[in-house]
Amino acid sequence: MKMGSSAVVLEIRARSAHVRIANPPVNALSHAVRAGLMDCVGAALRDPAVDHVLILGEGRGFVAGGDIAEFDAPLQPPDMNDVLALIEGASKPVIAVLHGNVLGGGLELALACHGRVAQANARLGLPEVSLGLIPGAGGTRRLPRLIGVAPALGMILDGKPVGAEAAAALGLIDGIAEGDPVAAADALAAELAGSSLAGRRLGSRALDPTQANDAAEALAAARASVATQFPWSAARRAAIDVVAHGLDADLSDALARERAAFDACRAAPEGRALMHVFFAERAAAKPPVAAQGAAPAEIARCGVVGAGTMGRGIAIAIAAAGLDTVLFESDPQRRQPARAAIDAHFAAQAQRGRMTPDAAARAAARVSLADEIGGLGDVDLIVEAAFESMAVKREVFAALDRVARPGAILATNTSTLDIAEIARATRRPGQVLGLHFFSPAQVMRLLEIVRAPATDPAVLAAASAFARRIGKTGVVVGNAFGFVANRMIFEYQRQGEFLVEEGADPATVDRVLVEFGMPMGPFAMADLAGLDVAWRLREEIPAMRRTDRRYSRLADLVCARGWFGQKTGRGWFRYEPGGRRPLPCPDIAALIAAERARLGLSVRPIGDDEIRERCLFALVNEAARILEEGLAARPGDIDVIYIHGFGFPRWRGGPLHWADEVGVGRIADALRGWFDGGEAWLEPAPLLTRMAEAGIGFSGLERKGWIGR
Ligand code: COA
Numbered sequence: 001m002k003m004g005s006s007a008v009v010l011e012i013r014a015r016s017a018h019v020r021i022a023n024p025p026v027n028a029l030s031h032a033v034r035a036g037l038m039d040c041v042g043a044a045l046r047d048p049a050v051d052h053v054l055i056l057g058e059g060r061g062f063v064a065g066g067d068i069a070e071f072d073a074p075l076q077p078p079d080m081n082d083v084l085a086l087i088e089g090a091s092k093p094v095i096a097v098l099h100g101n102v103l104g105g106g107l108e109l110a111l112a113c114h115g116r117v118a119q120a121n122a123r124l125g126l127p128e129v130s131l132g133l134i135p136g137a138g139g140t141r142r143l144p145r146l147i148g149v150a151p152a153l154g155m156i157l158d159g160k161p162v163g164a165e166a167a168a169a170l171g172l173i174d175g176i177a178e179g180d181p182v183a184a185a186d187a188l189a190a191e192l193a194g195s196s197l198a199g200r201r202l203g204s205r206a207l208d209p210t211q212a213n214d215a216a217e218a219l220a221a222a223r224a225s226v227a228t229q230f231p232w233s234a235a236r237r238a239a240i241d242v243v244a245h246g247l248d249a250d251l252s253d254a255l256a257r258e259r260a261a262f263d264a265c266r267a268a269p270e271g272r273a274l275m276h277v278f279f280a281e282r283a284a285a286k287p288p289v290a291a292q293g294a295a296p297a298e299i300a301r302c303g304v305v306g307a308g309t310m311g312r313g314i315a316i317a318i319a320a321a322g323l324d325t326v327l328f329e330s331d332p333q334r335r336q337p338a339r340a341a342i343d344a345h346f347a348a349q350a351q352r353g354r355m356t357p358d359a360a361a362r363a364a365a366r367v368s369l370a371d372e373i374g375g376l377g378d379v380d381l382i383v384e385a386a387f388e389s390m391a392v393k394r395e396v397f398a399a400l401d402r403v404a405r406p407g408a409i410l411a412t413n414t415s416t417l418d419i420a421e422i423a424r425a426t427r428r429p430g431q432v433l434g435l436h437f438f439s440p441a442q443v444m445r446l447l448e449i450v451r452a453p454a455t456d457p458a459v460l461a462a463a464s465a466f467a468r469r470i471g472k473t474g475v476v477v478g479n480a481f482g483f484v485a486n487r488m489i490f491e492y493q494r495q496g497e498f499l500v501e502e503g504a505d506p507a508t509v510d511r512v513l514v515e516f517g518m519p520m521g522p523f524a525m526a527d528l529a530g531l532d533v534a535w536r537l538r539e540e541i542p543a544m545r546r547t548d549r550r551y552s553r554l555a556d557l558v559c560a561r562g563w564f565g566q567k568t569g570r571g572w573f574r575y576e577p578g579g580r581r582p583l584p585c586p587d588i589a590a591l592i593a594a595e596r597a598r599l600g601l602s603v604r605p606i607g608d609d610e611i612r613e614r615c616l617f618a619l620v621n622e623a624a625r626i627l628e629e630g631l632a633a634r635p636g637d638i639d640v641i642y643i644h645g646f647g648f649p650r651w652r653g654g655p656l657h658w659a660d661e662v663g664v665g666r667i668a669d670a671l672r673g674w675f676d677g678g679e680a681w682l683e684p685a686p687l688l689t690r691m692a693e694a695g696i697g698f699s700g701l702e703r704k705g706w707i708g709r
Helices: 031-046 080-089 105-112 127-131 139-147 149-158 164-170 181-193 209-229 234-248 251-267 269-285 309-320 332-351 357-366 390-403 419-423 457-469 485-502 506-516 522-529 531-540 554-560 586-599 608-628 635-646 655-662 664-676 686-694 698-704
Strands: 008-013 016-021 052-057 094-098 101-103 115-118 123-125 301-305 324-328 367-370 381-384 409-412 432-437 446-451 473-478
Touching: 008 031, 016 031, 016 181, 031 052, 031 080, 052 105, 052 181, 080 105, 094 105, 094 181, 101 105, 105 123, 105 139, 115 164, 115 181, 123 164, 127 149, 127 234, 127 269, 139 149, 139 209, 139 234, 139 251, 149 209, 149 234, 209 234, 234 251, 234 269, 251 269, 269 457, 269 473, 269 635, 269 655, 301 309, 309 324, 309 332, 309 357, 309 367, 309 432, 332 357, 332 367, 357 367, 381 390, 390 409, 390 419, 409 457, 419 432, 432 457, 446 457, 446 635, 457 473, 473 635, 485 506, 485 522, 485 554, 485 586, 485 608, 485 635, 506 522, 506 608, 522 531, 531 554, 554 586, 608 635, 608 655, 608 664, 608 686, 608 698, 635 655, 635 698, 655 664, 655 698, 664 686, 686 698
Parallel strands: 016 052, 052 094, 094 115, 101 123, 301 324, 301 381, 324 367, 381 409, 409 432, 446 473
Antiparallel strands: 008 016, 432 446
8 A cells, every 4th residue: 555745655565654755855854744754654553454664765865854945934834843743652663764864853753763773874963053053853852862961962062973883882773784674674663562662752751860960961061062162153052951951851841942942043143154055055066057957078087287286186186086197297306206295195194094094095096197298198187287377388288188088178277377368278178177276185175166268068067076076165166367266365365464554463363353263364374375376476467566556565575585474484473393373473563563654654553343344344345246247156156165265154154144144235334434435445346335225135136136147
């Protein structure tokens, strides 16, 4: 017999009812699934031909959680807690048969069952805090009763799933099915059928005495760890409070309190920001509309040109993801050190336990060095990381065009040059694009996929798939100086330098932005990246030193002394030999004072608010220009770029989500005020002004049709 909606199907096989959730792609617990579960489980429990019920998930996983897309509105009945009450209260055993993702509401569903059998590939977790939420369907109540208060708090607060073996060790599941999971679940149900299920109803089960004794200590430790590791996370604090309350409250009180806290988190800034990022990341990962449906070329073998720091890092990133890579380097002096550095990288990964020694050796062996460009003849994608000069790049691309197989994709890792011009050095401009990795390439997740006017949409689709394959967050951007990431950061750093000229000191500017949530301030970041990189650009590109607008010479003066940042032990700050901690430097203070005197600027006290707002509003303003010019497809892409490229705090949702929270009107007003005061760089972008006048934020732009491809 078969019944049910399309989202949940009931089938009865030899007195075992199979309730199967089929809501692709991840079996999220949408309204239709909740309703389907209610109907199918209810029917199975009423049916005298059924002895026990199994709950299963169709497809790659069991259930990946509540349907996040429904979280911005009141949830429609039936309530998940009512579904779970029906399951937990059943007099027939109900067993969850788990595989793949068992996350959030999926794990809570499993916890309400009387037993849990998992396949070896199951990943079980409560990832709600990564979305700024807390478990909302009894997880905070049932999990501590099953595995103990401290381990439950561990899972709830770190949000990371555990594998089947770890789950078995925690007591989260009854066992891992060796063979047929349904047979294992039937066997468990038969075992339970003979005795009372009371002890298996976690919601109403009493905490056992050792669990109760350890609770106070576990809660205090959790509070202390959240205060230091996640001081911004109201969701984690709420989760601890709710777990504490649920330890001895009545079940219905506990569930009500948990749900109230869950609802508060959904509406709070942290939840809104993190859910926004969840969807923005997924939208950014998709190739542009024009490329959707294009069959992307399969990329199996890659090539890299240039074995400098960047080229090595790119080769490592690709090889680590399991793809063969030919690294071409014409300079014999650089080949051996590159080989040694790549081998050392993977050896260190093994030593730190991040890879098995075997996997590390295999990954290192995937990189082969070539001394002739012809070595790149049979690869599918080549990333050029040669010297940053148009003449060099054009020469390399002309040569690549001659040796690369037809259909091979040619990418440049340039961060400043015009990709259209590079493409014109080949006879296949449609196959040319930018792949802008961030340094260190083997670590940083951001990959700007730069589309030149001639780039074939199928090539963009292939590049998006390649980014995913090597574990990067690829975002398609347009071909303009600085692309998206660097162009915005220039404006942010510019304001930092102006503020220093006016009276702030670099350490204060950095402190304010770190307090905001950035991993480091603009000056420490410049020191880390190397001040010489931007200095050379300013030397080569006169437009970067505009004479018609205010220009701060401070960075040039620092560079003129040979102080290039961490690598020279001095930059905006001083560094102990081998140290990374920025220390204040009296020479820099003197240099700044001399420059202020030369400019005739009298030092004024500058408050933290002004520092934060000038730097970040400048960033937002530039983003508005970028959107208007069509260099980024959507505001969410810019948020993703800033989170993964510069560590903008994820819990603030990225610069443009944050801008909406602050209010675009307020930002436009502040910019207008500074502009009217003579700060030409802070003229509000036309789009920002238009948005402020219309009262819409960045999140409303696509709906309005003001941006789009
Ligand atoms: N609710 C609604 N949609 C969800 C979802 C959820 N809980 N989890 C995933 N999706 C959607 C994604 O938005 C994506 O949709 P798209 O194809 O339209 O972009 C699709 O399912 C596939 O997800 P994706 O993340 O691209 O697949 P993946 O295989 O890389 O990862 C997961 C799968 C489940 C690990 C990942 O999606 C995830 O972590 N989801 C959130 C889990 C969670 O936090 N659950 C608790 C919610 S309270």
